[in-house]
Amino acid sequence: MTMGTSAVLAGLGAWLPQRVVDNDELARRLETSDEWIRTRTGIRTRHIADPDISTVDMAVHAGSAALRSAGSDVVDALVLATTTPDYLCPASAPQVASELGLSGIAAMDVNAVCSGFVYALATAAGLIAGGIAGRVLVIGADAFSRLCDPDDRTTAPIFGDGAGAVVLRAGTRDEPGALGPFDLHSEGEHAGLLIVPAGGAKQRRSDDPREHFVSMQGTAVFRHACARMTESTRALLDRAHLSVDDVDRFVGHQANIRILQATAKHLGLPEERLVVNIGHTGNTSAASIPLALADACEDGSLRPGHRVLMTAFGAGLTWGSTLLTWPDVKPGSPR
Numbered sequence: 001m002t003m004g005t006s007a008v009l010a011g012l013g014a015w016l017p018q019r020v021v022d023n024d025e026l027a028r029r030l031e032t033s034d035e036w037i038r039t040r041t042g043i044r045t046r047h048i049a050d051p052d053i054s055t056v057d058m059a060v061h062a063g064s065a066a067l068r069s070a071g072s073d074v075v076d077a078l079v080l081a082t083t084t085p086d087y088l089c090p091a092s093a094p095q096v097a098s099e100l101g102l103s104g105i106a107a108m109d110v111n112a113v114c115s116g117f118v119y120a121l122a123t124a125a126g127l128i129a130g131g132i133a134g135r136v137l138v139i140g141a142d143a144f145s146r147l148c149d150p151d152d153r154t155t156a157p158i159f160g161d162g163a164g165a166v167v168l169r170a171g172t173r174d175e176p177g178a179l180g181p182f183d184l185h186s187e188g189e190h191a192g193l194l195i196v197p198a199g200g201a202k203q204r205r206s207d208d209p210r211e212h213f214v215s216m217q218g219t220a221v222f223r224h225a226c227a228r229m230t231e232s233t234r235a236l237l238d239r240a241h242l243s244v245d246d247v248d249r250f251v252g253h254q255a256n257i258r259i260l261q262a263t264a265k266h267l268g269l270p271e272e273r274l275v276v277n278i279g280h281t282g283n284t285s286a287a288s289i290p291l292a293l294a295d296a297c298e299d300g301s302l303r304p305g306h307r308v309l310m311t312a313f314g315a316g317l318t319w320g321s322t323l324l325t326w327p328d329v330k331p332g333s334p335r
């Protein structure tokens, strides 16, 4: 971020669909087991949105909670990180803004898949640093279960649905809640590692229904995730003139508990500083980091004054990280 204005976290919200699907339920229709899913991924249950709940609905719930937490409905812009917008066209952010009573503000979607929330934070911080917006609502919302073939045991157990949000306001670099620096990257040559081949502009329809669902090369994704989140964390800490010992809470994208543990090991970070909620959420893509922040606030493991490092990795490939000192902010209740 340039001199002067910084983006400061001023509100937090989270929302999960009511329906909880446990591993035994999946094991009744897929060739898998609770034991396999738990030990290979750390996931016990995930929330799945009923068919009448869309990404916009989830984003509105989480967004309203973040506005309530911030104590004000006033924002100038909304950035929605999602890979599962309600429509291919238009983007979902304008509809979310409208349903929150914010019609008229700047609103756009950002798609960086599971890194979406960190990318959306960077986008919003840029709007604030550039003087384009004074307060921005940043939402990460994904109904990723809609992209999973229910008969594919390699993806269906991993992903869940949900939404999380923060309010950012203009402030100064040295106050609690100030975000930055940022570290963002991509490598499009690995797009095929996690992809939904059909349904986009390149191939609107495929005769093979499986091409309309996500396919994933799990082992390669696992390796990239560990390496990239480790690299990005180191680069960010270097830029901030900090060391791993200065990180009180490490909020990594909740893709697999073994990815988080391996990353912590590479970094020399004690495991008790990891924020982990994947056990009850699964991988919620762009919602993962704000949902983890909200859970950690609720259970008391994240407290004002903690230095928090957030790092994410996703399809694209994309990855990135940022830092803040946790301010006196608690999750608001959804409307």
Ligand code: COA
Pocket: 031, 032, 033, 036, 037, 040, 041, 114, 153, 154, 157, 216, 217, 218, 219, 220, 221, 222, 225, 255, 256, 283, 313, 314, 315
């Ligand atoms: N239940 C039982 N067995 C399963 C299974 C399931 N749900 N899914 C895969 N298997 C099988 C495989 O078919 C394979 O069998 P084989 O040895 O007979 O070929 C075996 O388990 C091992 O598969 P592998 O893919 O090597 O396992 P893994 O240890 O790499 O774990 C993932 C698989 C998907 C959990 C892991 O690779 C992973 O988490 N990858 C990253 C996924 C991710 O984070 N994606 C989102 C990124 S943002």
